[in-house]
Amino acid sequence: MSNINIREMTEKDIDQVLEIERLSFTxxxxxxxxESEIKKNLLSKYILAEKNEQVVGYAGMWLIVDEIHITNVAVHPNKRGEGIGDKLVxxxxxxxxxxxxxxxxxxxxxxxxVAKSLYIKHGFKEVGIRPGYYSDTNEDAIIMWKELG
Ligand SMILES: CC(C)(COP(=O)(O)OP(=O)(O)OC[C@H]1O[C@@H](n2cnc3c(N)ncnc32)[C@H](O)[C@@H]1OP(=O)(O)O)[C@@H](O)C(=O)NCCC(=O)NCCS
Structure with missing residues (x-):
């Protein structure tokens, strides 16, 4: 996995990021x-994983006072199971x-x-439920937290 590089996302990366986003989420x-997250949101930070100069995954977060709120994490379907999600988290x-x-x-x-397993591996715990949080399917969201000591 040493040939995976993690760096900040820029506007130029959005085409490749959108391809993964569309393959990953309903x-x-x-x-x-x-664009708005990268250019306008002063609280946001977006990172990506690249392999051979190809974007293979990304993650977004909001830095709110002393908490990080993860907005999204996705890895290209052809590159899953290779430890890229691990690197991003x-x-x-x-x-x-x-x-x-x-x-x-x-x-x-x-x-x-799969995602819950990734987060649990990284020390996150399930602390609550937001009923019907996802309006597309009315699915519940599990709220997960990781406290750093
Ligand atoms: C969740 C996701 C980011 C994981 O990325 P990945 O690069 O495939 O993950 P990794 O290879 O780094 O695996 C890390 C851990 O994730 C979990 N995991 C990955 N693939 C899994 C699978 N097929 N089944 C169960 N757990 C799995 C395991 O805990 C794994 O650790 P292990 O290898 O020590 O068992 C990826 O599956 C994805 O993009 N899914 C679609 C988008 C999504 O659901 N994002 C999360 C939104 S909250």
């Missing part, structure tokens, strides 16, 4: 959403530690066992 974010934990922030949180679909 209600994908639009180009405008990513490890990087988020590193950002949290480096900035002396207290905790990381996210919502995940109740049925998304």
């Amino acid at each position: 209600t994908p974010w639009s180009r405008d959403a990513f 490890s990087k988020i934990s590193e950002i949290c530690r480096d900035r002396d922030m207290r905790a990381i949180t996210l919502e995940v679909r109740k049925t998304n066992d």
Whole structure:
């Protein structure tokens, strides 16, 4: 996995990010959403994983006081199971530690066992449910937290 590079996302990456977004989510974010996050949202930070100069995954977060709120994490379907999700979540934990922030949180679909397993592996715990949070399918969200010591 040493040939995976993690770096900040820029506007130039959005085409490749959108391709992964559309392959990964039933209600994908639009180009405008990513542009606005990168250009206008002062609280946001977007990172990506690249392999041989190809974007293979990405993650977004909002840095709110001493908490990181993860907005999205996705890996290209052809590149899953290679440890890229691990690298992205490890990087988020590193950002949290480096900035002396207290905790990381996210919502995940109740049925998304793969993502839940990834987060549990990284020390997240299931702390609550938001009933019907996902309006496309009315699915519940599981709220997960990781407290940094
Ligand atoms: C969730 C996702 C980001 C994982 O990325 P990935 O690069 O395939 O994950 P990794 O290869 O780094 O695996 C890390 C951990 O995830 C979990 N995982 C990955 N693939 C899995 C699978 N097929 N079944 C169960 N758990 C799995 C495991 O805990 C794994 O750790 P392990 O290899 O030590 O068992 C990826 O599946 C994805 O993009 N899914 C669609 C988008 C999505 O659901 N995002 C999360 C929104 S909250």
